[in-house]
Amino acid sequence: MSAPVIETRGLSKSFGAHKVLDGVHLGVARGESLVVIGGSGTGKSVLLRTILGLESADAGEVLLDGEAASPAVRARFMRDFGMLFQNAALFDSLPVWRNVAFRLLRVMPARQARARAVERLARVGLGPEVADRMPADLSGGMRKRVGLARAIAADPSVIFFDEPTTGLDPQRAAAINLLIRGIVTEAGATAITITHDMTSVRTIADRVALLDQGRVRWQGSVAQMDEAFDPMLRAFVRGEPLDWGPLAGQGRQG
Amino acid sequence: MTRAAPNPFRPDPVRATGRATLALLRGIGAVAIFAARGLAAPGFSPRLLAEQLLRIGWLSLPVVGLTALFTGAALALQINAGGERFQAGDVVPAIVAIGMVRELGPVLGGLMVAARVASSIAAEIGSMRVTEQIDALVTLSTDPMGWLVTPRLWAAILSVPVLVGVGDTIGIMGGWLIGTTTLGFTSQAYLANSWAYLETWDVVSGLLKGAAFGGIVALAGCWFGMNAGRGAAGVGRATTNAVVAASVGILAANFILTGLFFT
Numbered sequence: 358m359s360a361p362v363i364e365t366r367g368l369s370k371s372f373g374a375h376k377v378l379d380g381v382h383l384g385v386a387r388g389e390s391l392v393v394i395g396g397s398g399t400g401k402s403v404l405l406r407t408i409l410g411l412e413s414a415d416a417g418e419v420l421l422d423g424e425a426a427s428p429a430v431r432a433r434f435m436r437d438f439g440m441l442f443q444n445a446a447l448f449d450s451l452p453v454w455r456n457v458a459f460r461l462l463r464v465m466p467a468r469q470a471r472a473r474a475v476e477r478l479a480r481v482g483l484g485p486e487v488a489d490r491m492p493a494d495l496s497g498g499m500r501k502r503v504g505l506a507r508a509i510a511a512d513p514s515v516i517f518f519d520e521p522t523t524g525l526d527p528q529r530a531a532a533i534n535l536l537i538r539g540i541v542t543e544a545g546a547t548a549i550t551i552t553h554d555m556t557s558v559r560t561i562a563d564r565v566a567l568l569d570q571g572r573v574r575w576q577g578s579v580a581q582m583d584e585a586f587d588p589m590l591r592a593f594v595r596g597e598p599l600d601w602g603p604l605a606g607q608g609r610q611g
Numbered sequence: 612m613t614r615a616a617p618n619p620f621r622p623d624p625v626r627a628t629g630r631a632t633l634a635l636l637r638g639i640g641a642v643a644i645f646a647a648r649g650l651a652a653p654g655f656s657p658r659l660l661a662e663q664l665l666r667i668g669w670l671s672l673p674v675v676g677l678t679a680l681f682t683g684a685a686l687a688l689q690i691n692a693g694g695e696r697f698q699a700g701d702v703v704p705a706i707v708a709i710g711m712v713r714e715l716g717p718v719l720g721g722l723m724v725a726a727r728v729a730s731s732i733a734a735e736i737g738s739m740r741v742t743e744q745i746d747a748l749v750t751l752s753t754d755p756m757g758w759l760v761t762p763r764l765w766a767a768i769l770s771v772p773v774l775v776g777v778g779d780t781i782g783i784m785g786g787w788l789i790g791t792t793t794l795g796f797t798s799q800a801y802l803a804n805s806w807a808y809l810e811t812w813d814v815v816s817g818l819l820k821g822a823a824f825g826g827i828v829a830l831a832g833c834w835f836g837m838n839a840g841r842g843a844a845g846v847g848r849a850t851t852n853a854v855v856a857a858s859v860g861i862l863a864a865n866f867i868l869t870g871l872f873f874t
Contacts, residue, residue, distance in 0.1 A: 406746070409746075409749070409750065410749075411746050411749060432752070435749070435750060435751075435752045436752050438750060438752075439750070440747070440750040442743050442746070442747060443743075444742065444743065446742060446743040446744050446746065446747040447744070447747075448739075448744055448747070449738075449739075449742075449744070450735075459751050459753075460751050460752065507751075
């Protein structure tokens with residue numbers, strides 16, 4: 358069996374006294390779609406950032422294509438990589454099409470890169486009239502979709518999606534979920550997605566991992582998730598309200 | 612004989628001085644490495660350099676020109692008023708010219724650019740930091756140093772001497788304006804007196820100072836922008852720190868360069 362494309366071994370990360378990751382062991386096989394779920398502030402985004410080297414780990418290691426993630430290994434990994442950031446992270450100073458074609462402009466003429474950008478925008482439901490607009494002129498949902506178009510513009514073999522459907526209406530969210538699933542199934546891409554949206558989980562995931570207090574509390578397939586006995590996972594999947602103590606529910610009293 | 616245990620609450624000046632010195636040296640080292648990386652980072656783009664030359668150089672021209680004009684004019688009035696005490700009012704053109712090209716042109720031009728450009732660079736890069744745009748550059752296999760810092764550093768180093776040269780000329784013209792309209796100089800006499808005492812090194816030293824000040828301005832803006840804290844407050848602090856550091860840096864560098872050039 359080949360080595361996982363991405364593997365973390367005992368990954369730990371603290372910000373001051375707050376331990377965000379506490380020995381995370383995870384692996385993602387080639388062509389697999391892993392969805393990481395968990396409550397807000399459980400370290401999901403930090404996990405992605407640490408894998409990418411945007412945050413340095415306090416302990417543990419990251420392996421990319423079976424090799425320890427040195428700067429050179431990461432640089433090689435990034436060449437065939439795309440990422441959708443939680444808030445899109447579009448470059449304010451560039452028009453939409455240059456954002457989408459950012460990587461393409463290095464390997465093809467501007468006219469061809471623009472055509473590819475317009476085609477990618479169409480895949481996320483945005484028309485060619487958006488191409489020349491500046492990111493500041495777009496709504497939050499449109500920015501998100503431009504960010505997605507940028508992530509998939511160069512057909513990368515590994516893609517990270519940080520909350521891909523947050524801020525989208527249900528129909529567009531469903532279309533984006535299908536698009537991500539299609540990228541994994543048809544193009545054979547490896548994906549890690551972070552989401553709170555259980556519809557996204559069911560559409561996108563081959564495997565699900567629940568992060569809690571900086572550790573992987575549970576992982577398995579979507580079918581296993583529905584039958585799992587873990588109370589926290591069951592509560593999360595069913596969207597049961599958190600118990601915040603004696604003040605909880607006061608707002609409901611007449 | 613036994614020694615009393617050190618009191619952890621009593622201030623230890625030697626230790627405190629040592630800690631402060633080490634922190635200062637670490638800071639200087641970090642900024643020096645940052646500057647070296649910024650000057651030589653891969654991924655040079657002529658388009659980005661041209662964009663920054665326009666923003667840092669061309670768009671600073673009005674503020675630097677106006678500053679030089681009023682400074683040259685005020686300097687002419689001051690030298691005339693001071694010189695008359697010992698019947699030396701006719702040295703106004705020479706002193707205005709030498710004062711502008713050696714000192715006031717580069718320093719005031721540099722400070723004006725610091726106010727305009729260091730703040731703008733720190734705010735722009737700081738906003739990119741807090742909105743994850745710099746992280747996005749990394750995921751797109753682009754070195755943020757090469758994309759953001761290198762063009763700004765080189766654009767400032769190349770364009771501020773040009774601004775200083777233009778400012779020198781406008782400052783001398785400010786003195787000429789006062790000299791010919793208020794102090795009784797003929798135009799020809801004023802200009803002849805200006806050039807007669809001006810040496811090539813006066814001009815070149817001022818331009819070299821301009822290059823150094825440009826580097827300081829861009830470095831301060833980029834450093835504080837890249838290290839901005841979270842949120843709007845973080846960007847605000849980065850902007851303030853960049854302007855303060857660039858201004859103090861220019862005045863300190865001016866003292867050192869003047870010592871090197873003229874002693």
